């Protein structure tokens with residue numbers, strides 16, 4: 512999708528369904544939205560039999576032809592392969608069924624192919640399940656790029672509740688990171704006169720507040736707890752759609768997370784890294800970093816370098832280089848970044864390194 516940067520462009524989902532036995536409802540949503548022809552299911556090797564097949568069955572019942580492609584990693588190379596598959600299948604709709612990587616691949620490759628995309632997440636590990644942005648490895652930029660918003664989001668609570676708990680905890684950490692992201696956005700507005708949208712900012716903040724308030728329910732993984740996380744992630748995705756940028760959900764803590772990807776590789780989940788980033792960046796912002804750390808500990812998400820499977824040196828290096836990844840995105844890290852001694856002090860004071 513070509514976006515004229517002088518316009519404020521919002522792309523929002525048409526339908527959002529959160530509840531039980533949702534996989535079997537994908538077909539009726541296709542009918543309601545008027546899809547015909549071929550749908551391509553993009554899924555992972557584990558998620559395909561679990562969720563991809565029931566979705567395919569439901570869509571076939573609705574009268575569409577269904578093809579599928581199994582993806583293992585979210586790289587530029589695999590995204591190009593999915594683009595080819597969409598073309599070959601002459602797909603009129605792409606269904607991302609699976610974890611964050613599967614959704615991101617489906618989102619980016621469908622956008623490149625100018626075909627609508629539906630999001631059917633099997634885990635609630637980050638806000639990409641509903642946002643117009645996708646994070647793909649091996650591209651020219653180490654952060655999320657604009658793709659397109661899903662036309663519909665269908666989230667099966669039982670499937671999410673059955674997924675490994677650390678994925679749900681990572682989703683919570685990605686949500687608590689909105690406290691620092693919104694503060695950074697306000698800072699950029701004040702210092703750089705960057706566009707700031709109160710509505711989008713408040714929507715992201717509300718998600719962070721609701722999730723921190725409901726930690727006990729989330730830990731129990733009951734329907735209410737899982738629903739709180741899923742709805743918060745969807746609200747964050749919608750906040751980005753309304754803002755027309757990832758600003759309300761991605762600030763210095765996300766830059767830190769992307770820097771850690773470069774410094775240490777994939778030793779922990781995206782959400783987990785942004786949670787730890789939020790502790791560090793809240794400290795730098797002079798806000799309540801202790802509350803963020805307490806929440807992460809309570810929910811069972813990492814709050815230290817050790818729990819992210821990175822060394823103290825790698826963590827400090829990531830904090831020092833984070834500002835340089837995206838110079839146009841002004842944050843508390845400033846234009847020159849955090850000096851080594853200061854980065855080490857932040858990490859020690861907040862207990863992120865011992």
Ligand SMILES: [Zn+2]
Pocket residue numbers: 637638685760765781782785
């Ligand atoms: Zn995120």
